[in-house]
Amino acid sequence: MFWNDAARVTRQALVDGYLMPITTEAEVMTEQNVSYLGYIVTANASKKPIAETPQANPFLPYEPSMYVGEAGERHVCLLNKFPVLSPHLLICSKTFVSQSSRLCKVDFDAWLLGFDDSNVLGFYNSGPLAGASQPHRHMQVVKAEIPLESVINSGSLPFRHCLSLFSELKSADLYQCYLNALDSLALDDGEGECLPYNILLTARWMLVVPRTVNNIEGVFANALNYSGRFLVKRPEQLRWLRQYGIMRYLTECSVKK
Template sequence: MWEIGKIKSSYGINSGDLLPLTTTDIEVNIEGVNYIVNLQTDNMQVKHNPKVSLKDPFLPPYNTNLFVENIGPEHVCLLNKFPIKTPHLLVCATKYIPQTTALKLTDFKAWVKGIKGQNILGFFNSGRAAGSSQSHRHMQLIQTDLPLESVIINNALPFKHNLLLLDQLNAEELYSHYLSVMSDFDLYTSSTVNGFVECFPYNILLTERWMLLIPRYKNEVYSMKGHGVNFVGRFLVNSMEQFEWLKEYGFMNFLIQCGFSK
């Protein structure tokens, strides 16, 4: 899927089917961590235009320039029309399932098929307070450096989280651990949506080496909005003024405010 994604991403940018949200990476070294910052493009305004944001982009018929491949009977791989990196792959449920409901084993089985390589990051945003902008079930995949990886694997993140270190990717193991953490963190609500159990906001970050689950409190600090990718040390700002604010406020402090105290 990555090879197809690369080819179609190059074509999609030239054709206008893809509208990247980011510019060139800017690195900021703070206390030994090379945080990555991107300045958002004007395409963010297109993404949040009601004519675009209110439409479900993950239901067929698919834009052929964004379709990558089918992944089993329940999932499809599409290109993100508004990538934060290219290629930016989405593993989407073929039928509508609310993004705020609990993941299934089949979700993990489809998702791990795209996590091949040490710089591949999978991330899942459950709910708007966790950075989700689409309500249709989708897991995401990008290729990126992971500035906070050493902090993560040393279990030194200063906010509530759960870390699972991996010898290999195994969907059954991931799903079993996911269910345990969701219960331990009391992330299930008492309500259901379309027959599915609804959850409180959280993020999952997944690589070949570890899985991180983070309960979320909010997704905006002052005027800056967050995203699941922030928790590996990658940020998106809307202006150079916001960039300067973030440096002064503190990258890690921003993440702490978005989550819960340990």
């Protein structure tokens, strides 16, 4: 329900200079017949804030120029001011909720409002080791192809994960699958906080991946990497990634089977 408004807000924010895209054009990297996509950050990335505490929070209050719409009673849809892909939407809680605490059903209710097309990709980074740069609860949504989708669906991922398949996205069913994934992967500490993990969500499936480190040799990983897209600071890091092995890198950032 957000995409028409998001396109309009994006156009205006670019004209007004409020939106700061942080990537170059994608570079294709092929490994084992999979065409991964690599991006190099632009100078805009240096302006992106990294919140050390809830007080340094870009979502409270949010910039009016980034506002797309309401996402239920407890969430708001904003543009990502520093998008990797555009439009890049954030579904944020209206009050502070820890990014590493267990998701609630109302989070999924709000998140699913962005899933009105088959090419929508949602992703979530739970905690700094999973790639979260902000401590405030926010789910992310883009429209993008998924280079790793065939590998994900084949069941051949070489690291621990939980894959749930759907014929239709329903919030209650999705939430139950999420709770099952936390349980099967031992990610919930029993007190509402979680060990680091990523979620990828499409209209067809949800992938939950436990995380152990947030970078290898200065190449950082978040949920979007597990779709087959990589964002690096320098061109030589893409060369390093090719030599190191892309799937090896993803495996070592998670938990080997």
